Amino acid sequence: MKRLAIVVSVLSAILFTSNSFAQSNNKWKMQLGYNVSAPLGSFKNDYISNTSFRGGVGEISYTVNPKVSVGLASGYQDYYQKYGRAVYHTQGNEVVSAVISNSMRVVPVLLKGTFSPMGNSSSFIKPYLSAGAGINLVDYKQYLGEFPTSDASGVFAAQAGLGVLVPFSKNNAETGFKLGGTYNYAAYKKNGLSNLNSVGLNAGVVFNLK
Amino acid sequence: MNTKLNLLSAFAGLALIFTGCTKEPLNNLTREESRIYITNHDSATNFSSFKTFSISDSVTYVNNGRSSRDRTVADQGFINATIAQMKAAGYVQVGKQTNPDVGINISRITNTSTGVIVYDNYYNGYGGYYDPYYWGSGFGGYNYFMPYGYATYSIREGALSIDLLDLKDASANNRIKIVWTGLIRGSGIFSSDANSQVKTLFDQSPYLKTN
Numbered sequence: 481m482k483r484l485a486i487v488v489s490v491l492s493a494i495l496f497t498s499n500s501f502a503q504s505n506n507k508w509k510m511q512l513g514y515n516v517s518a519p520l521g522s523f524k525n526d527y528i529s530n531t532s533f534r535g536g537v538g539e540i541s542y543t544v545n546p547k548v549s550v551g552l553a554s555g556y557q558d559y560y561q562k563y564g565r566a567v568y569h570t571q572g573n574e575v576v577s578a579v580i581s582n583s584m585r586v587v588p589v590l591l592k593g594t595f596s597p598m599g600n601s602s603s604f605i606k607p608y609l610s611a612g613a614g615i616n617l618v619d620y621k622q623y624l625g626e627f628p629t630s631d632a633s634g635v636f637a638a639q640a641g642l643g644v645l646v647p648f649s650k651n652n653a654e655t656g657f658k659l660g661g662t663y664n665y666a667a668y669k670k671n672g673l674s675n676l677n678s679v680g681l682n683a684g685v686v687f688n689l690k
Numbered sequence: 691m692n693t694k695l696n697l698l699s700a701f702a703g704l705a706l707i708f709t710g711c712t713k714e715p716l717n718n719l720t721r722e723e724s725r726i727y728i729t730n731h732d733s734a735t736n737f738s739s740f741k742t743f744s745i746s747d748s749v750t751y752v753n754n755g756r757s758s759r760d761r762t763v764a765d766q767g768f769i770n771a772t773i774a775q776m777k778a779a780g781y782v783q784v785g786k787q788t789n790p791d792v793g794i795n796i797s798r799i800t801n802t803s804t805g806v807i808v809y810d811n812y813y814n815g816y817g818g819y820y821d822p823y824y825w826g827s828g829f830g831g832y833n834y835f836m837p838y839g840y841a842t843y844s845i846r847e848g849a850l851s852i853d854l855l856d857l858k859d860a861s862a863n864n865r866i867k868i869v870w871t872g873l874i875r876g877s878g879i880f881s882s883d884a885n886s887q888v889k890t891l892f893d894q895s896p897y898l899k900t901n
Contacts, residue, residue, distance in 0.1 A: 534711035581715035625726035
């Protein structure tokens, strides 16, 4: 978390000393944010139930009109849970006593559209809806004691989100602080899992790219 | 310039966040938690038909596929712990010259040259590591036989194996069958308490008893 605070401070310093938040007709924007994610369904019940506080989101978007933007979104989320020592029947008469550590690292790459019904109004808070689809790059690792089994793959993913944008100023209503939530679907059907669904809560900033 | 600066700083920030916000599972394990205890046994064996056992007074040190006899303080700890668990299960310890029903071999297995060896290789070489004559001249010429196998395990740093041999039925079968195996893998095996480790193997093998 210390490193996260340093990064946010450095980024903020760079961004605020540039003209990123000045009024601009620039249509290209970037969003950076911190993300918390909670597993759902099979992901939660069969693998990791802990909420992950280790994640980030990013998006580069193009403003089609004041109400609609499209973009490429990515991010990173690290899920982890350790289960106390227990006995597992593996195959035949084989029995293993082990502490199991489950790890899942997910990098989504999504094409995303965002609809802001209030457009570039000078409102203090502007809600938005978003939807995206693409792939999740998934790094699965399960440890029996210190011995890992790993599997890397890419699976179809889709996302629906909503939230609010709090503009930095009335003069530049499309940049500001952003707070949102997402529902994430991922078609992951292996390693004993039938999906990799989650809900996320993110907070970040949106700024112009020039 | 500002666009490039913003992009660079943004991606640098993301990279730092991503690398800094990862939980490395291996860093969150104690030595005890790093260890796994694996047992397997022959389905056809009725362990309550055995009443007596004998255990080798030293361990077989299998290093890079070559074996020698050894008995360090840690080895003796595992021998003593195995005797205690067998007695607790109701078996009576006897000398190897008094026709024990069960013989027990303990092996300390390490590999330093190639990084990884497959655990099955240990059993493939079992006859070379253990001389059947050790259990008496009547066992000479018998091969060792293991009716079960292991799937995916490999040994990097070290392992300890406890093998129970059916000596009672060896002459009827013309071979010495390995009827139970307890394998310990992970960190700090030989520098940690032997009793608790061996007890874990026996606790997950409730069929190992005389009645």
